[in-house]
Amino acid sequence: MESAIYEGRQVALATKHGKERVLTRPMKAALGLEVVVPAKIETDAFGTFTGEIERPGSPLRVLLYKARLGLKQTGLKLGLANEGSFYPHPAMPFVTVDDELMVFIDEEIGLNIVERLVAAKTNYTRIKVQSMEELKDFLRRVCFPSHAVIVRPNDRLTPDFIFKGLNDFEAVKRAVEICLKASNDRTAHIETDMRAHLNPTRMRVIRQLAFKLARRLKCLCPICSAPGFGLIKTESGLPCRSCQTPTELLNFEIHGCQKCSYEMKKMNTDLKADRAYCSNCNP
Ligand SMILES: [Zn+2]
Ligand SMILES: [Zn+2]
Incomplete structure (x- = not known):
């Protein structure tokens, strides 16, 4: 529907x-x-x-x-x-x-x-640098400049001393120089800007x-026609191929409606678990 x-x-x-x-x-x-x-x-x-x-x-x-x-x-x-x-x-x-x-x-x-x-696809990462050489290698890895970065002094994390949204090499270089000087350990912290x-x-x-x-x-609820009917949780218990004992593997998908609380179990009808997952056959 x-x-x-x-x-x-x-x-x-x-x-x-x-x-x-x-x-x-x-x-x-x-x-x-x-x-x-x-x-x-x-x-x-x-x-x-x-x-x-x-x-x-x-x-x-x-x-x-x-x-x-x-x-x-x-x-x-x-x-x-x-x-x-x-x-x-x-x-x-x-x-x-x-x-x-x-x-x-x-x-x-x-x-x-x-x-x-x-x-699993993200460039999210961070690094501490003390030289421009380390910086260049980092920028290559995080797909700079199509992806922006953030620079701050390593020893502090305050809203008034942080350079965000940098996607120009000269700007990053300047920010790193400032932060190297400003940080007590002469280290700059750089990370990917995830906005x-x-x-x-x-x-x-x-x-x-x-x-x-x-x-x-x-997707509408088959009972009350509210939108958003779908997967709300999964349940384990897929039976073992040889002895039918329920295993930890997924067996059911529970589809439900938020409005009327109607739930429907969708079972894995043909699948069976390998004996390796069975606590009875492979204790
Ligand atoms: Zn409903
Ligand atoms: Zn078994």
């Missing part, structure tokens, strides 16, 4: 980093929604990637705050927001992941549909997630 309930309506996108560039098309094409960006939105009030302003709570909380701020500023009933975090892959510590969340809020129906995309408009790799991940969210919103 598909939804036309959002056709011709407006949705507020709380961003000051140009995310409308990648959200407008998916929302329009899939749902007929027009993306509106509030004129004055201070999303840095919710903290920054660099850490000089601390983030209050989990990424999910920040995400919901941002979306509600967009609603408040525009007076609209539909809102969108995105929030990313970057950390080492739990199973592969040398790989950094870009973990993006996106929410769609419908205040009239009382929905907030959250979609997530974890991408979407300065990081095309991240912007592409956000675009993919926007399409994923739009597809989700098109």
Whole structure:
């Protein structure tokens, strides 16, 4: 089932980093929604990637705050927001992941549909340098200058002494020189600027997630027709091939509706777990 309930309506996108560039098309094409960006939105009030302003709570909380701020500023009933975090892959510590969340809020129906995309493709990294030679090598690795960087003195992290959004070599060089002198340990800290408009790799991940969210919103609940019907959790218990004992492997996808709480179990009907995963056959 598909939804036309959002056709011709407006949705507020709380961003000051140009995310409308990648959200407008998916929302329009899939749902007929027009993306509106509030004129004055201070999303840095919710903290920054660099850490000089601390983030209050989990990424999910920040995400919901941002979306509600967009609603408040525009007076609209539909809102969108995105929030990313970057950390080492739990199973592969040398790989950094870009973990993006996106929410769609419908205040009239009382929905907030959250979609997530974890991408292993990101240039997120940081380094401490004491010379220009180290700097050049770092800049090559992080796809500079199409991707911007941030420079600060190594011994301090304050909002008034930080050079952000640098995508010109001379500007980086100047900032590094200043920070080398200013830092007590004669070291400059450089990191990738992860704000979407300065990081095309991240912007592409956000675009993919926007399409994923739009597809989700098109799915209607088979019982109450609310939009956003889809995967809400997974359950383990895939039976062993030889003895049928439930294993730790995934067996069910639970698809659900936020409005009426209807849930549907989707079972892996043909798959069976290898004996290697079975606590009975392979204790
Ligand atoms: Zn429902
Ligand atoms: Zn078994």
